[in-house]
Amino acid sequence: MITRFLTDIRVQFNPFSPSSKSARLFLSLLPPNARADGMKIESKMLPRNSKEPARLGIKFKDGKELNLEVDKMRITEVTEQVDRHSRILARQEELAGN
Amino acid sequence: MPPRIRLCPRALRVRKSQPPTPITRSYASLATATTPAPPINQTNQFVPQIQRYPPTQPPSHKPPETRKTQLHRQYQSLLRSSPLILLFQHNNILAVEWMSIRRELTAALRKVDAELAQNGQPSLADNIRLQVIQTGIFASALRVVEFFDPVKGTIAEQAEKEEERFTHGVSRRAHEIASNRKLKSGLEPLLSGPLAVVSFPTVSPQHLKAVLSILSPSPEFPAPKRKVNPDYHSLEVQGGLQKLMLLGARVEGKVFDMEGTKWVGSIEGGIDGLRAQLVHMLQGIGGSLASALEGASRSLYFTVESRRMDMEDKEKGDKKGE
Numbered sequence: 468m469i470t471r472f473l474t475d476i477r478v479q480f481n482p483f484s485p486s487s488k489s490a491r492l493f494l495s496l497l498p499p500n501a502r503a504d505g506m507k508i509e510s511k512m513l514p515r516n517s518k519e520p521a522r523l524g525i526k527f528k529d530g531k532e533l534n535l536e537v538d539k540m541r542i543t544e545v546t547e548q549v550d551r552h553s554r555i556l557a558r559q560e561e562l563a564g565n
Numbered sequence: 566m567p568p569r570i571r572l573c574p575r576a577l578r579v580r581k582s583q584p585p586t587p588i589t590r591s592y593a594s595l596a597t598a599t600t601p602a603p604p605i606n607q608t609n610q611f612v613p614q615i616q617r618y619p620p621t622q623p624p625s626h627k628p629p630e631t632r633k634t635q636l637h638r639q640y641q642s643l644l645r646s647s648p649l650i651l652l653f654q655h656n657n658i659l660a661v662e663w664m665s666i667r668r669e670l671t672a673a674l675r676k677v678d679a680e681l682a683q684n685g686q687p688s689l690a691d692n693i694r695l696q697v698i699q700t701g702i703f704a705s706a707l708r709v710v711e712f713f714d715p716v717k718g719t720i721a722e723q724a725e726k727e728e729e730r731f732t733h734g735v736s737r738r739a740h741e742i743a744s745n746r747k748l749k750s751g752l753e754p755l756l757s758g759p760l761a762v763v764s765f766p767t768v769s770p771q772h773l774k775a776v777l778s779i780l781s782p783s784p785e786f787p788a789p790k791r792k793v794n795p796d797y798h799s800l801e802v803q804g805g806l807q808k809l810m811l812l813g814a815r816v817e818g819k820v821f822d823m824e825g826t827k828w829v830g831s832i833e834g835g836i837d838g839l840r841a842q843l844v845h846m847l848q849g850i851g852g853s854l855a856s857a858l859e860g861a862s863r864s865l866y867f868t869v870e871s872r873r874m875d876m877e878d879k880e881k882g883d884k885k886g887e
Contacts, residue, residue: 482654482754482755482812482813482822483754483755483813483822484754485753485754487754488754488757488758491654491757491758492757492758494654494656494810495654495656495657495758495759497656497657498657499657499658499659499662499808502804502807502808503804508807510810512810512811512812512823514822514823514824515813515822515823515824515825
């Protein structure tokens with residue numbers, strides 16, 4: 468997963484629900500120095516009996532916001548969605564010659 | 566040269582004195598640990614089953630020399646020996662960060678131990694460990710520990726079936742029982758992704774409190790102040806702790822979420838504290854029972870007394886009125 472262009476990540480999930488698996492795996496895909504490099508990561512843990520679905524909100528460097536319903540997606544689908552915009556940003560960066 | 570297959574059917578009918586077995590030449594390096602089968606002319610008697618494995622190494626379902634099997638065995642022993650296990654998810658924590666988190670954890674636990682040693686309680690700090698686990702193998706080991714009872718049904722089934730029943734956790738029988746997906750331990754949804762566990766040899770709320778305040782600080786379990794413990798606020802420790810998430814706990818076979826874990830950690834004074842609370846409560850019950858029994862007679866007394874006062878007032882009033 469391309470994480471260079473992510474600036475803000477908000478995750479909420481109930482660890483006891485099987486559908487929160489991809490939200491948790493998404494957090495494990497972030498590089499170890501993500502927070503040190505200025506990415507804001509907020510993860511909110513819901514109590515065990517809450518029925519609220521798992522949610523993932525992402526902000527990109529160009530300001531685009533992406534809200535995903537991760538409880539209905541597999542982790543590969545989540546990375547696909549995120550990478551789709553990241554690749555556009557990567558191409559723009561490359562064309563700008565930086 | 567004797568015939569290769571020594572068939573002597575008469576020996577089955579008439580037992581004759583056993584001739585000494587001919588000495589055959591063999592190499593010591595080819596000798597195996599298994600007992601050789603008795604000669605065929607002795608097979609009309611009871612023959613003990615040939616044991617094809619050393620008694621200390623009963624056969625396992627998966628190849629026993631692999632890392633997977635050994636980890637499985639190790640996790641089973643961990644789950645059986647620790648009544649309190651905290652489950653954490655770790656997201657790409659660096660080795661330096663692990664090292665500093667472990668250092669802070671041991672320091673905090675040593676401090677708790679030093680406090681408890683004054684009351685003569687044993688030290689636990691060296692036995693409380695934070696370790697990263699292989700999630701799939703841990704999940705499988707948990708199923709074996711929860712659902713495989715080595716003692717149950719062994720004797721009865723052994724009498725029915727000729728084959729030997731193994732009672733160890735990596736046996737084929739344990740695997741078959743644990744692979745029944747209908748049985749649920751309640752911890753399954755937690756067991757995915759990168760996991761780490763903190764295992765306690767006993768349920769000790771004081772130590773749990775120390776661990777929670779170090780690994781997942783919250784208003785109930787505040788982290789040590791910067792002045793008290795500057796090492797805790799170093800970059801490595803804080804960077805690592807941000808990537809460590811408390812998921813839940815397994816306390817004496819029951820599954821607890823984050824709130825439940827905090828509740829266990831907030832038990833004041835551990836098991837002794839609970840006992841003191843119980844004694845206090847029972848004393849309170851005695852007192853309230855006495856006052857309740859007393860209450861009826863006392864209220865009657867008050868009623869009669871107030872009635873008397875009332876009548877006296879009326880009498881006085883009547884006298885004044887005259």
